[in-house]
Amino acid sequence: MIRVVLADDETLIRDAVAQLLGLEDDLEVVAVAGDGPAAIAAIREHRPDVAVLDLQMPGADGIEVAETVRRTQPGCQVVVVTSHGRPGYLKKALAAGVRGFLPKTVPATVLAGAVRQVAGGGRYLDPELAADAISAGDSPLTPREADVLELAAEGAPVEEIARRASLAAGTVRNYLSSAVAKLGVSNRHEAVRLARSQGWI
């Protein structure tokens, strides 16, 4: 019997997926959680074989939880499920020791299969996402460029970004400018959108 802890912030989805996994003969959902910290606590307490984590959760996202789990409980394998299949997310997830990664667009049987796969020491990556991640390449942005672009994401003016990043306004403009150039777009907002879609910020 494979013991599973499930975390997703949407109760309806959590209940439904828990039901669904519970119907499999060899799977048992031993606990569920609605946010990152609760997931960490549940995994610590119930010591499951596999943790199925939503990528987007309040408190701590699936990747942060995965990192904690890897450090504190190497025996627990992590599968991440997400609505947003950004290439950068898959890379970060793999770096965090995640063994399974799939979008919510897959059929239920695939999730069950992935859980079995990682429980047996294997891996399961969604082929589409894996192909995207490989072909997408790494982020061309330097760390500071990414920082600044992230602060620019909410439409804040340069001056406010500068304050929040403890930089001079001119420096912020330079970073934004080089990010825009690297991404081949025409203004900061398109740069934000592109970087977001790739999971670079």
Next chain:
Amino acid sequence: MIRVVLADDETLIRDAVAQLLGLEDDLEVVAVAGDGPAAIAAIREHRPDVAVLDLQMPGADGIEVAETVRRTQPGCQVVVVTSHGRPGYLKKALAAGVRGFLPKTVPATVLAGAVRQVAGGGRYLDPELAADAISAGDSPLTPREADVLELAAEGAPVEEIARRASLAAGTVRNYLSSAVAKLGVSNRHEAVRLARSQGWI
């Protein structure tokens, strides 16, 4: 027995929720669909008592589907489920004849209860969302302001917005300026974010 058609673009969620509803003694999921047009076709073919629709779907969103259903099959009641509980969405949904509206954060039992409620001719609105929608008030934006703001949402420059809206650049600036003033924010991007969060665009 209440016959249900379920539509959601994420297969995993669709499968899971279908399972879950199917476990209820008095509910029967007679068809599922993964996008708007497929939902319309499935409802036309299977003539369910209740249609449970995700708000975000490719092709036609839950509200468009609801409008079609109301026109062509008044006997089929619609419940809309969403990840994004924007006040404006609830208003639009009610205007489209939707009888039930709830976020995906509710427990599974609530969804089943809502389905029964609307099947019996009643309504079910999530109390939180209903309160938000009432207190949020209507959009202060004029139709054209909303149009222009929507076109500005992707970070397009004024000139492009003007072309796409068939307006003079100065007029676009005026609309953006008045939208920014009405929303009490400091630039167009914050205006877009606020209007988005309220479901006004």
Next chain:
DNA sequence: CGGGGCGCATGACAGATGTCACGGCGCACC
């Protein structure tokens, strides 16, 4: 040890944006 990349900053300039004032047109409501 000498590049080369990166972080940080300044200054200057063109172009885009936000603001304000103003005017005309059409429509609905009193």
Next chain:
DNA sequence: GGTGCGCCGTGACATCTGTCATGCGCCCCG
């Protein structure tokens, strides 16, 4: 039949952005 409001536009101005050139210091790698 006026009065208001929304819609559409122009022009001018201050400010913000995007771009470019340039400089300094740091650290890593060959």
